Amino acid sequence: MLRKVDKNEKKRAIALAAIPLLAKFGLVKTSVEAIAKEANVAKGTVYLYFKTKEEIVLEIWNYANELLDKNRKENFSKDSTASEKINHYFDFSILEEDHNMDILLKLLAMNMSTILNFSHDGLVKHFKQERIKEIDTLEKILKEGTNSGEFKTIDINLTANLFANSFHGTLLNSIAINKNIDEIRAIIHPQIDFLIDSIKS
Amino acid sequence: MLRKVDKNEKKRAIALAAIPLLAKFGLVKTSVEAIAKEANVAKGTVYLYFKTKEEIVLEIWNYANELLDKNRKENFSKDSTASEKINHYFDFSILEEDHNMDILLKLLAMNMSTILNFSHDGLVKHFKQERIKEIDTLEKILKEGTNSGEFKTIDINLTANLFANSFHGTLLNSIAINKNIDEIRAIIHPQIDFLIDSIKS
Amino acid sequence: MLRKVDKNEKKRAIALAAIPLLAKFGLVKTSVEAIAKEANVAKGTVYLYFKTKEEIVLEIWNYANELLDKNRKENFSKDSTASEKINHYFDFSILEEDHNMDILLKLLAMNMSTILNFSHDGLVKHFKQERIKEIDTLEKILKEGTNSGEFKTIDINLTANLFANSFHGTLLNSIAINKNIDEIRAIIHPQIDFLIDSIKS
Amino acid sequence: MLRKVDKNEKKRAIALAAIPLLAKFGLVKTSVEAIAKEANVAKGTVYLYFKTKEEIVLEIWNYANELLDKNRKENFSKDSTASEKINHYFDFSILEEDHNMDILLKLLAMNMSTILNFSHDGLVKHFKQERIKEIDTLEKILKEGTNSGEFKTIDINLTANLFANSFHGTLLNSIAINKNIDEIRAIIHPQIDFLIDSIKS
DNA sequence: CATGAATGAGTTTTCATTCAT
DNA sequence: AATGAATGAAAACTCATTCAT
Numbered sequence: 001m002l003r004k005v006d007k008n009e010k011k012r013a014i015a016l017a018a019i020p021l022l023a024k025f026g027l028v029k030t031s032v033e034a035i036a037k038e039a040n041v042a043k044g045t046v047y048l049y050f051k052t053k054e055e056i057v058l059e060i061w062n063y064a065n066e067l068l069d070k071n072r073k074e075n076f077s078k079d080s081t082a083s084e085k086i087n088h089y090f091d092f093s094i095l096e097e098d099h100n101m102d103i104l105l106k107l108l109a110m111n112m113s114t115i116l117n118f119s120h121d122g123l124v125k126h127f128k129q130e131r132i133k134e135i136d137t138l139e140k141i142l143k144e145g146t147n148s149g150e151f152k153t154i155d156i157n158l159t160a161n162l163f164a165n166s167f168h169g170t171l172l173n174s175i176a177i178n179k180n181i182d183e184i185r186a187i188i189h190p191q192i193d194f195l196i197d198s199i200k201s
Numbered sequence: 202m203l204r205k206v207d208k209n210e211k212k213r214a215i216a217l218a219a220i221p222l223l224a225k226f227g228l229v230k231t232s233v234e235a236i237a238k239e240a241n242v243a244k245g246t247v248y249l250y251f252k253t254k255e256e257i258v259l260e261i262w263n264y265a266n267e268l269l270d271k272n273r274k275e276n277f278s279k280d281s282t283a284s285e286k287i288n289h290y291f292d293f294s295i296l297e298e299d300h301n302m303d304i305l306l307k308l309l310a311m312n313m314s315t316i317l318n319f320s321h322d323g324l325v326k327h328f329k330q331e332r333i334k335e336i337d338t339l340e341k342i343l344k345e346g347t348n349s350g351e352f353k354t355i356d357i358n359l360t361a362n363l364f365a366n367s368f369h370g371t372l373l374n375s376i377a378i379n380k381n382i383d384e385i386r387a388i389i390h391p392q393i394d395f396l397i398d399s400i401k402s
Numbered sequence: 403m404l405r406k407v408d409k410n411e412k413k414r415a416i417a418l419a420a421i422p423l424l425a426k427f428g429l430v431k432t433s434v435e436a437i438a439k440e441a442n443v444a445k446g447t448v449y450l451y452f453k454t455k456e457e458i459v460l461e462i463w464n465y466a467n468e469l470l471d472k473n474r475k476e477n478f479s480k481d482s483t484a485s486e487k488i489n490h491y492f493d494f495s496i497l498e499e500d501h502n503m504d505i506l507l508k509l510l511a512m513n514m515s516t517i518l519n520f521s522h523d524g525l526v527k528h529f530k531q532e533r534i535k536e537i538d539t540l541e542k543i544l545k546e547g548t549n550s551g552e553f554k555t556i557d558i559n560l561t562a563n564l565f566a567n568s569f570h571g572t573l574l575n576s577i578a579i580n581k582n583i584d585e586i587r588a589i590i591h592p593q594i595d596f597l598i599d600s601i602k603s
Numbered sequence: 604m605l606r607k608v609d610k611n612e613k614k615r616a617i618a619l620a621a622i623p624l625l626a627k628f629g630l631v632k633t634s635v636e637a638i639a640k641e642a643n644v645a646k647g648t649v650y651l652y653f654k655t656k657e658e659i660v661l662e663i664w665n666y667a668n669e670l671l672d673k674n675r676k677e678n679f680s681k682d683s684t685a686s687e688k689i690n691h692y693f694d695f696s697i698l699e700e701d702h703n704m705d706i707l708l709k710l711l712a713m714n715m716s717t718i719l720n721f722s723h724d725g726l727v728k729h730f731k732q733e734r735i736k737e738i739d740t741l742e743k744i745l746k747e748g749t750n751s752g753e754f755k756t757i758d759i760n761l762t763a764n765l766f767a768n769s770f771h772g773t774l775l776n777s778i779a780i781n782k783n784i785d786e787i788r789a790i791i792h793p794q795i796d797f798l799i800d801s802i803k804s
Numbered sequence: 805c806a807t808g809a810a811t812g813a814g815t816t817t818t819c820a821t822t823c824a825t
Numbered sequence: 826a827a828t829g830a831a832t833g834a835a836a837a838c839t840c841a842t843t844c845a846t
Contacts, residue, residue, distance in 0.1 A: 168373065208830095519629040
């Protein structure tokens with residue numbers, strides 16, 4: 001029983017140790033050797049917990065999603081209006097307490113890079129699920145807003161996608177040209193505000 | 202008389218032959234060997250025209266930009282209103298005559314993937330320049346629209362970025378989950394229309 | 403329990419396996435593949451013990467120096483006069499028990515060839531150190547001989563260099579024209595004797 | 604008739620252009636491409652005059668020997684004593700008028716390196732002939748000296764070899780540790796003098 | 805559970821040589 | 826005679842993965 005917990009913890013520990021490396025060098029240029037060293041285990045040990053190198057990325061992705069979900073749940077509970085919820089949906093300040101956001105950004109870039117390379121089916125599948133979940137969440141908030149009269153009558157799905165896509169586009173474009181977390185925030189929030197304004201009654 | 206070979210033409214021919222491979226397998230998984238075979242030349246010949254494998258990507262990128270520029274120039278000349286210009290800026294139907302758009306999409310994905318991996322300085326530099334050019338072009342169109350009274354008074358830079366980012370975000374998210382060109386078009390255009398509506402006087 | 407492998411032993415084993423190949427084909431024409439095959443390991447294993455092909459040569463050089471030092475120490479302890487010591491300094495019969503001298507000669511040729519090509523800094527550095535050690539040793543013997551009255555008053559440094567250089571010259575010239583160890587010995591020893599005679603009181 | 608002269612001249616011109624490159628980078632690291640460029644001809648042209656890259660080295664060697672022969676002939680005619688002749692045999696100051704001696708030294712190193720690598724039969728054969736000629740010349744001088752009473756009765760062959768070997772040994776050892784022509788001269792001449800002294804009556 | 809030595813397929817890149825023009 | 830585009834064999838080196846201990 002206890003063993004099992006240990007196992008998951010160790011798995012996650014190895015994955016977390018890999019984050020800065022992956023963020024810095026990307027998946028291809030980060031060797032299992034380096035990950036093992038960073039996690040203070042032997043190379044063989046990594047393979048006890050992960051069948052392939054790609055699985056490490058999957059574990060990190062899981063971790064990141066858990067973080068984001070937790071973040072959003074905490075934020076949402078404090079909000080009253082739909083606008084506030086949208087704002088919080090795209091806000092990660094809570095993560096900042098425990099993590100170096102710039103590393104997380106690079107990690108996101110690496111994940112997106114891997115996905116865009118179609119080099120790992122598991123990751124693509126995961127990404128699709130997350131996308132669906134995301135649009136779903138945004139649609140719920142938007143519906144809430146229209147129901148309450150806070151927002152105009154809009155095409156819910158279209159608008160949810162617009163929010164999500166412009167957010168992701170800004171993120172990726174910004175990361176690609178090496179902007180840091182503060183610069184990115186300064187770009188994203190006005191855009192979200194603009195979009196919210198354009199659907200407010 | 203020498204065997205007459207137009208160096209630039211041959212260089213481009215090799216680069217174009219590489220497109221489907223790169224689009225399908227990504228840069229890392231596409232070997233120079235495979236590119237050579239696809240281009241019907243010997244491996245050594247590829248290195249006659251490109252110092253490194255990465256340079257092939259750069260040549261493709263150049264080619265793509267030439268295409269897009271040509272496309273836009275042709276489109277713009279036919280337009281009268283700023284709204285039409287924006288719509289055309291994000292429309293690539295002309296390319297469709299000569300190219301398989303789905304392959305070009307995968308290629309775009311691969312390029313973005315390479316950029317997000319920070320694995321090729323030349324490409325990142327190129328990307329930055331293109332971004333600047335893009336925002337510049339969009340700002341000009343928006344200014345034109347506000348001057349003519351077609352658009353409301355808006356934050357030009359913010360709006361230009363919003364257009365560009367939501368376009369890119371949609372593109373990348375869609376490619377990542379394997380949507381084809383027609384599906385992507387069906388998502389992008391309503392979003393562009395939505396944004397145009399929100400700034401119309 | 404780990405598979406017990408003495409890293410140093412294995413490293414040396416691979417290096418020793420490389421000797422006949424290097425002696426026969428030289429450094430450039432001997433591939434790591436061939437060395438691996440000769441040592442009955444995989445190519446990757448060679449790189450586990452040596453970062454570059456050149457490092458193998460360095461290890462061989464180390465080995466050769468250890469052999470020679472051991473040989474000289476053993477010989478010197480038996481000698482009484484300076485003349486005898488000089489003679490023994492240039493005598494390698496003890497090595498013959500364990501090694502094929504003709505292969506060692508070819509190896510020496512290859513090392514000298516590598517040095518004269520300036521193609522490996524580490525080796526050149528090593529060679530300089532050995533030269534200094536050699537002249538040093540010879541000077542000590544010569545001093546001993548002059549102090550004891552066995553030799554005339556001579557320019558110690560000049561004479562030490564003369565011994566060393568004529569020895570090396572003979573060796574290299576002989577190897578270059580494919581003389582075998584016995585022929586070389588027949589040339590070297592009379593020369594050494596001639597030089598000793600010319601400095602005897 | 605004229606054509607033939609042109610051909611040899613061009614062959615030599617290409618070979619001479621190769622000298623600094625070969626001296627600097629060695630045979631293996633000097634590409635035919637680079638030699639062609641240095642000689643201001645196309646790569647294919649080099650192969651009109653030389654069947655293989657190694658033949659270029661052979662041509663250089665021929666050139667060097669012609670130079671040395673000429674140098675010695677001129678010197679010898681001015682000399683009266685055997686001692687002077689020996690001194691002049693090992694003196695190349697005349698070459699200095701037309702050539703950068705340090706480059707010639709590096710070239711010599713490269714040649715010796717090639718020979719010690721047994722990588723070119725033609726060169727080894729050439730080297731053997733030169734050795735024979737050299738010993739022959741020295742023996743003649745020594746005989747002259749003993750006949751005239753200038754030298755003691757000595758083993759002519761042994762002494763000739765000693766002169767030649769100590770000269771070559773000094774040269775190679777010095778080049779190997781990067782000494783320049785002036786430093787080398789400062790080492791060689793005292794050694795030659797020492798040897799001459801030891802055989803003087 | 806943990807290790808780390810061993811593997812060998814796979815990739816990039818170089819360059820001597822050929823030969824059509 | 827001269828060119829230089831094309832070739833493809835050859836080599837160094839990397840690294841994910843396996844498995845004996």
